[in-house]
Amino acid sequence: xxxxxxxxxxxxxxxxxxxxxxxxxxxxxxxxxxxxxxxxxxxxxxxxxxxxxxxxxxxxxxxxxxxxxxxxxxxxxxxxxxxxxxxxxxxxxxxxxxxxxxxxxxxxxxxxxxxxxxxxxxxxxxxxxxxxxxxxxxxxxxxxxxxxxxxxxxxxxxxxxxxxxxxxxxxxxxxxxxxxxxxxxxxxxxxxxxxxxxxxxxxxxxxxxxxxxxxxxxxxxxxxxxxxxxxxxxxxxxxxxxxxxxxxxxxxxxxxxxxxxxxxxxxxxxxxxxxxxxxxxxxxxxxxxxxxxxxxxxxxxxxxxxxxxxxxxxxxxxxxxxxxxxxxxxxxxxxxxxxxxxxxxxxxxxxxxxxxxxxxxxxxxxxxxxxxxxxxxxxxxxxxxxxxxxxxxxxxxxxxxxxxxxxxxxxxxxxxxxxxxxxxxxxxxxxxxxxxxxxxxxxxxxxxxxxxxxxxxxxxxxx
Numbered sequence: 001x002x003x004x005x006x007x008x009x010x011x012x013x014x015x016x017x018x019x020x021x022x023x024x025x026x027x028x029x030x031x032x033x034x035x036x037x038x039x040x041x042x043x044x045x046x047x048x049x050x051x052x053x054x055x056x057x058x059x060x061x062x063x064x065x066x067x068x069x070x071x072x073x074x075x076x077x078x079x080x081x082x083x084x085x086x087x088x089x090x091x092x093x094x095x096x097x098x099x100x101x102x103x104x105x106x107x108x109x110x111x112x113x114x115x116x117x118x119x120x121x122x123x124x125x126x127x128x129x130x131x132x133x134x135x136x137x138x139x140x141x142x143x144x145x146x147x148x149x150x151x152x153x154x155x156x157x158x159x160x161x162x163x164x165x166x167x168x169x170x171x172x173x174x175x176x177x178x179x180x181x182x183x184x185x186x187x188x189x190x191x192x193x194x195x196x197x198x199x200x201x202x203x204x205x206x207x208x209x210x211x212x213x214x215x216x217x218x219x220x221x222x223x224x225x226x227x228x229x230x231x232x233x234x235x236x237x238x239x240x241x242x243x244x245x246x247x248x249x250x251x252x253x254x255x256x257x258x259x260x261x262x263x264x265x266x267x268x269x270x271x272x273x274x275x276x277x278x279x280x281x282x283x284x285x286x287x288x289x290x291x292x293x294x295x296x297x298x299x300x301x302x303x304x305x306x307x308x309x310x311x312x313x314x315x316x317x318x319x320x321x322x323x324x325x326x327x328x329x330x331x332x333x334x335x336x337x338x339x340x341x342x343x344x345x346x347x348x349x350x351x352x353x354x355x356x357x358x359x360x361x362x363x364x365x366x367x368x369x370x371x372x373x374x375x376x377x378x379x380x381x382x383x384x385x386x387x388x389x390x391x392x393x394x395x396x397x398x399x400x401x402x403x404x405x406x407x408x409x410x411x412x413x414x415x416x417x418x419x420x421x422x423x424x425x426x427x428x429x430x431x432x433x434x435x436x437x438x439x440x441x442x443x444x445x446x447x448x449x450x451x452x453x454x455x456x457x458x459x460x461x462x463x
Contacts, residue, residue: 004030004091004178008084008098009073012129012244013058014205015065017167019127024097025173032091032178033066035059036084037077037191040109045193050331050365051239053196054203056188058245061204063185071177075185081109085116091178094122099129099244102277103369104284130244131274132156132164132252135281138274145282146275147291147384153271165253200330201239201365208246211236216254222262229323229334230407235266236332238366241273276374279384286373288354290382295389298352298382298459306349309446310341311359313412316445318424319399320344322412329412331365336402342379343393347456348447353380381460389460392453399425415442 005028007021013035015021024031037052045052063073076083088096096117101110114124128134138155139145146152188195202211215235218225225233240246248270255267279286290296309315313324323337333341338360345356357376361367377383381391403409406424410417416424423430428444 004028004032004093005095005097006084006087006091006093007031007033008096009033009035009062010098010101011242012099013055013062014245014247015062016170016205017247017249018170019129019168020097020099020125022168022170022173023125023127024095025170025176028095028176030178031176032074032093032180033071034074034076034084034087036080037075037186038080039077040079042191047192048194048196050196050198051367052191052193053188053198054201054239054365055243057198057203058243059185061206063183065205066177069174069177070179072180072183074180074183077186077191081112081116084113085120088117088122089120095125096122097125100126100134102134102281104287130248131277132248133159133274135278138278145278147279149272149275149385152275153268156271156274160256165249165256167247167249203245205245208237208240211240212246212251219255219258219266220260220262223265226265227336227402229337230403230405234334242366242368273371276370279374280370286377286383287369291377291384292382295382295460300352300459301350302352302355303349306446307351307355310345310349310351314443315344316428316443317344317395318409318413318416318427319403320395322409325412327363331363333364338375339379340393340395340398342376344395346380347392348395348449348452350452350455350459353377353382390457392456394449396426396449413442
């Protein structure tokens with residue numbers, strides 16, 4: 001049994017149902033919890049990145065929970081490849097425990113950490129934690145990966161049983177947490193970031209639990225309500241899933257046991273998340289390239305003025321502009337709006353999906369490489385099980401269908417607040433129909449949807 005081990009927290013910021021922590025506590029006499037504000041990641045971010053504030057406040061809760069057990073959280077600010085070996089040496093640890101991270105850069109990082117630890121007789125142990133099924137646990141009958149969601153989902157559900165949904169017990173073993181003197185926690189300012197108010201995201205374990213309990217009261221309506229951005233229909237748990245302040249096993253188990261249309265539909269969304277994770281694992285090249293090679297080098301015009309208008313929410317299409325303003329102001333975008341905004345960028349503005357993917361990566365609180373890449377390639381028709389290239393969202397009809405009263409548009413495009421539900425989806429028609437100049441300051445459409453649809457079809461047909 002290792003005398004002292006480190007538990008390296010990453011995207012699993014909780015003190016319950018935690019695979020690596022469970023194994024560390026069971027296998028060690030003393031366990032020291034550590035977290036690295038990794039400069040390899042942080043140095044590329046802007047000062048006002050909400051995600052760092054969410055992590056920081058979530059760590060405060062984790063630290064307080066550890067202190068209540070007589071221990072603490074050791075926090076360092078540096079490159080993980082250097083800091084983890086240093087901490088192992090500082091505490092004479094013979095093992096480091098952590099949970100799998102499937103992103104290509106993380107895989108390289110972990111391999112480097114394992115190699116450096118091995119040189120001093122310390123071993124890195126890693127476990128599955130952020131998904132129910134990982135890597136090649138769900139394969140086709142011929143042993144290959146799934147590239148179509150429905151059969152993947154069918155196999156995923158067929159494989160599911162209580163074993164995969166069983167929580168890892170933590171509480172009985174907490175006495176093995178090492179007693180530590182009070183550990184300093186660097187302020188956000190010291191880390192180089194602004195202390196942004198993230199209270200609406202309800203960070204930490206307590207926030208994740210509160211949001212999940214609230215959603216369970218609404219889950220029966222999820223199937224009908226999830227597509228309407230002006231309605232409280234979604235779970236709002238995506239950022240908590242991203243940083244592991246909730247347990248995927250507990251969430252999936254509750255949905256699986258509850259049953260009904262709402263719970264089954266939400267469980268399907270959790271399966272989509274794992275579908276994209278297994279795509280990234282098997283095909284890491286999708287990070288920079290189209291899943292369908294024939295669409296990898298589409299000659300997009302990539303008009304920079306169009307892209308700027310899309311980013312800033314001034315395209316002249318209210319549902320698109322409201323979606324982008326929501327993203328810019330809050331770091332959140334409703335899933336239906338993500339599809340509409342992505343389709344508009346690629347098939348109306350004829351801009352490479354990778355531009356939009358990168359913008360979302362910078363702005364989304366819940367940014368997850370696999371899900372973001374998968375979603376963008378779905379909308380752009382370049383990915384696995386994507387919508388066909390000739391399926392092009394009409395932003396006006398999407399707006400009329402999913403924000404029929406214009407409530408969401410009015411919230412983020414207040415200059416249109418006085419328009420009627422009939423007028424608000426296509427305000428440029430007011431002048432065309434009534435011959436009057438609108439009194440509000442809102443841009444005219446930067447493109448004609450019908451003309452751009454033809455151009456998009458022609459672009460994709462070249463391949």
